[in-house]
């Protein structure tokens with residue numbers, strides 16, 4: 001069953017004279033118990049999707065969507081209180097920049113403890129509950145691999161290194177025992193051992209607690225090893241989405257192929273000392289998006305038809321937005 | 332911690348030294364006799380003059396004179412008023428508390444009314460109620476204080492006759508001066524009708540206090556509102572919301588403190604304005620405070636009084652400013668980081 005279901009999510013913003021579409025009809029689902037990777041270049045709108053789901057968009061954005069639902073209930077039409085309850089118990093978010101997402105004037109311990117929902121705290125009297133809260137917090141801190149809890153729980157965010165802040169954000173997200181974890185680039189800048197530790201934790205929680213995860217990252221290697229499904233985003237459009245192993249074996253969209261090719265570890269037949277094939281050019285700025293397929297100017301397969309935005313097509317559970325997909329002959 | 336305290340103390344002492352030097356040089360800069368400017372005493376004959384000059388070390392180099400002057404200041408020997416002949420320390424000891432009293436009540440009103448209203452407006456930012464509060468506070472903030480005081484006198488004292496025109500308390504009450512704060516003195520006084528005296532004092536106090544408080548309250552509202560709006564836009568508030576915290580939790584745990592921290596230094600600046608305003612309003616209401624006293628000194632060319640009065644007022648302002656800043660430093664955890672950059 002789809003936990004999170006997003007259909008044709010469009011985000012627009014007025015930049016001076018023109019209105020630009022930062023997200024153009026994005027589709028995304030996260031099913032129960034799956035780890036879905038959301039990948040795309042920097043500026044392709046991944047964090048915007050995360051903000052839209054968590055209701056954290058600044059008011060100047062105009063959002064439209066055919067569907068944005070949580071377990072069949074529309075997040076857009078539910079009351080503020082209902083939505084708050086969903087965010088409190090079911091969905092947890094780790095935002096991209098952990099340091100600015102922490103209150104500078106409160107200790108890490110206070111912020112972690114306030115994220116524990118009241119229902120999970122045992123005890124009748126406030127001191128018992130206080131102690132229990134503390135215990136839960138310490139447990140959560142250990143779980144994300146922080147050893148000196150005594151030191152860090154009473155520290156302020158500016159006093160600790162960034163990776164500890166990142167881990168605290170993860171602990172704060174996990175401590176409410178959510179059904180879905182949305183993690184926006186949670187391992188950015190971490191060193192390899194720490195990163196592995198976090199990824200292992202995610203995989204374990206997925207297997208033991210059937211936690212669903214929407215994992216946003218640049219790190220294709222990490223994504224490939226842990227996620228079941230993948231959605232690829234280019235310049236605010238979803239270009240391809242499907243099972244990880246299908247996409248790896250036979251990407252249908254030229255952009256996905258370029259993305260996979262640019263990561264050496266995905267190629268088994270790579271001749272030594274060959275240059276990596278990548279697409280010419282860079283992602284266009286929002287104000288100058290090409291009409292039709294946004295990949296058009298950079299796409300090696302582009303033809304005249306591509307000035308019309310390709311609609312989403314589907315082969316089993318593999319969807320793609322392209323007029324001239326690859327590998328069709330093999331299907 | 333000790334470091335911070337030492338640094339503030341050094342700053343404080345150095346500033347006071349500079350002010351004392353300025354005050355000392357005034358004795359030379361003011362027209363007239365240096366000896367008279369410095370002591371407030373007019374020697375009758377040459378022998379007396381010589382004795383005084385020797386006592387004040389005027390025959391020695393400036394540095395020694397200044398050193399002696401500092402000693403005199405510290406021991407409380409501030410010289411005598413030119414006009415009344417009374418010791419200046421006593422006169423200032425009576426006038427200063429009256430000003431502080433006025434400023435304190437005005438500040439209390441500003442804090443008690445201004446800060447909560449500011450929070451409310453900030454939390455309701457850009458709604459009609461916020462726009463109303465904002466316009467009213469901008470309007471009141473723009474009043475010149477003396478004009479407001481005159482308006483009050485015109486309306487409440489002269490037209491409606493519900494408040495006395497001048498003074499601190501009716502002369503019918505004989506209140507001994509114990510603390511210098513009239514309300515406290517009344518409570519401490521014996522054998523007077525305390526209820527009547529208090530109500531009379533409050534009547535006297537209402538107009539000048541309000542005249543100062545309105546402007547400071549408006550400033551508080553505007554500062555608090557701005558700060559709350561700033562905090563509301565921070566990513567950690569968004570993050571707290573996405574964790575499903577209630578409005579009240581977000582307000583009490585994340586907004587109150589973060590919004591207050593940037594206002595505290597601004598409050599320190601307000602104190603200076605507040606004392607200036609109090610001194611202006613005093614002269615209009617004949618409130619026996621330091622502002623009124625200084626104006627009288629200027630009219631009467633009482634140079635010794637001006638010399639010490641200026642030192643006393645600036646010492647007060649600097650003490651308060653440094654105290655607020657120190658307090659602010661102590662409660663703001665993230666300031667440690669910038670310790671090297673400031674002061």
Ligand SMILES: Nc1ncnc2c1ncn2[C@@H]1O[C@H](COP(=O)(O)OP(=O)(O)OP(=O)(O)O)[C@@H](O)[C@H]1O
Nearest residue numbers: 013022040041042043044045046047048049096286
């Ligand atoms: N407030 C804003 N006003 C205008 N454009 C914005 C605003 N915020 C984001 N954008 C634009 O929206 C696009 C998507 O940004 P987003 O932060 O979602 O990218 P991202 O995929 O998360 O990138 P990264 O991998 O670097 O985190 C970018 O082109 C960005 O310039």
Ligand code: SF4
Nearest residue numbers: 293296299306322323
């Ligand atoms: S639609 Fe055309 S331009 Fe877009 S990816 Fe497919 S082939 Fe390339």
Ligand SMILES: [Mg+2]
Nearest residue numbers: 046047096184
């Ligand atoms: Mg991002």
